[in-house]
Amino acid sequence: MAARVWLPSVWNEKKGTDEMTDKNMLLRPVWEGGQVFRETFAMVGDGEPCSAPFLLEPEKVIVIESYDKSCTFDLGKDCYVEDGRLVLTQDSRMPHTGWNSFYYDSFEEAKEGQKSNAMDLDFGPVATTDGKFLNLNAIGNPEMITRWQAAVTYETREKWTGYRPVSRIARLPRLYGKWKRKEKVRIVLYGDSISCGCDCSGLYGLEPKQPQWSELLMESLQDFYGVPIEFINTSVGGVDTEWAIENAWERAASYQPDLVLLGFGMNDRCVGEEYRKKTKRLMERIREKAPETEFVLIATSLPNPLSETEPHYFCAHQHEYAGSLRLLCGQGVVLADVQGVQREVMKRKRYIDLTGNLLNHPNDYLARIQAQVLDTVLKP
Structure with missing residues (x-):
């Protein structure tokens, strides 16, 4: 895979004022509070009125948009805020739907529905822990989910009290030393489909065309340190750490990188101790060459908690991986605990708001959180 070199001020030269404002807000950490930018709300419900939760108590709503930015909506006319939730009015123009858009009642219904999937899946149907079955037609087609998600920018006075990433x-003394000396660095991202950029809207050419989280991160780091970054993404969807070990020389070590971002785990599903041992072997394999x-060891974002069902167990032991990876950290190895922040977010928000x-797969909002975590870890 060819390297991608990010040059300083590319965004400044090509983007307008509104997009520059977006750029500045995209990587503002959700845990900082203050102004919250384009938090996503899935307007789904079978009862009346339809509503979705805020992450933090809103003090002032600035703008309510459709996910793709094609429409704006009016507070009071289309929705209102009540008890920490965005609630639709009876005559709301905001897109909303019922839970049957996402979950089937029976195996037979799910199997029939899967026939219309544009991708030839080698699994499914997938049962849920509450006795239903996932609609898998959003795989490769994120608009099926995001068309029902609103994006709200608001101000809050509430303080984040949960886990906060730190620098x-x-x-990482070798990398940091090169940055301080204004030397060019080479970074490899080696991971699964989340590291490929799924399901960032920009990957599919869909509005609002948010760049992949890795692109947001690289541009931010390059702007901050003022040094070109040679960025190489060798990630492959659907793979696990065993596959990564087998392909480590070709897809990571051969580039002689200053830094490797390891983004596996979603597809491993093994217990935390086993995942730690596999990751240790993976790092050793890369360091042989x-x-x-x-x-940077990325503790993967978390899957739909309702998918903890046989035979696939898409949700299994991923929640253990941050703790397991932390045991591998030390000089030259650090943790980016994405799932730690997601767990805090999901104390109030639902998975449907984030996927x-x-x-x-994360939507644009959760993908930004991943970029925010790594951006914090990699800056002083």
Whole structure:
């Protein structure tokens, strides 16, 4: 795969004022509070009125948009805020639907529905823990989910009280030293479909065309350090850490990177201790050919909790991986705990508010959170 070199001020040269404002807000951490940018709300419900939860108590709503930015909606006319929720009015223009758009009642119905999937899936139907079956037609087609998600920008006075990522750049002395000396660095992203950019709207050419989380991250780091980054993404969808070990020389070590971002785990589903051992083997494999490489271990975002069912167990032990990976950290190896932030978010918001495929991919909002976590870890 060819390297991608990010040049300083590319966004400044090509983007207008509104998009520059978006750029500045996209990587503003959700845990900072203040102004919350385009938080997503799935307007789904079978009862009246339809509503969705805020992450933080809103003080002032700035703008309510459709996910694709094609429409704006009016507070009071289309919706109102009540008890920490965005609630639709009876005559709301905001797109909304029932839960039967996403969950089938029977195996037979799910099997028949899966025939219309544009992708030839090698699994399914997928049962849920509450006795229904996932509609898998959003896989490769995130609009099936995001068309029902509103994006709200608002101000809050509520303080985030949960887990907060912190800088770990001092524990990556070789990389940090090169940045401080204004030397060009080479970064490899090696992971699964989430690292490929699924389900960021920009990957599919869909509005609002938010860049992949890795692109947001690289541009932010390059702007901050003022040094070109040679960025190489060798990620492959649907793979696990065993596959990563087998292909480590070709897809990571051969580039002699200064830093490797390891983004596996969603497809492993093994217990945390086993995942830690596999990740240790993966790093050792890379360092056989690239001994000076440093690592960021990404604790994967979490799948739909309703998918913890046989025979697939798409939701299994992923929630254990942050704790397991933390045991591997030290000089030259740091953790980016994406799932730690997602767990805090899901204390109030639902998985349907955060996903692009209903199963295991983030939407633009959760993908931004992933970029925010890594951006925090990799800056002083």
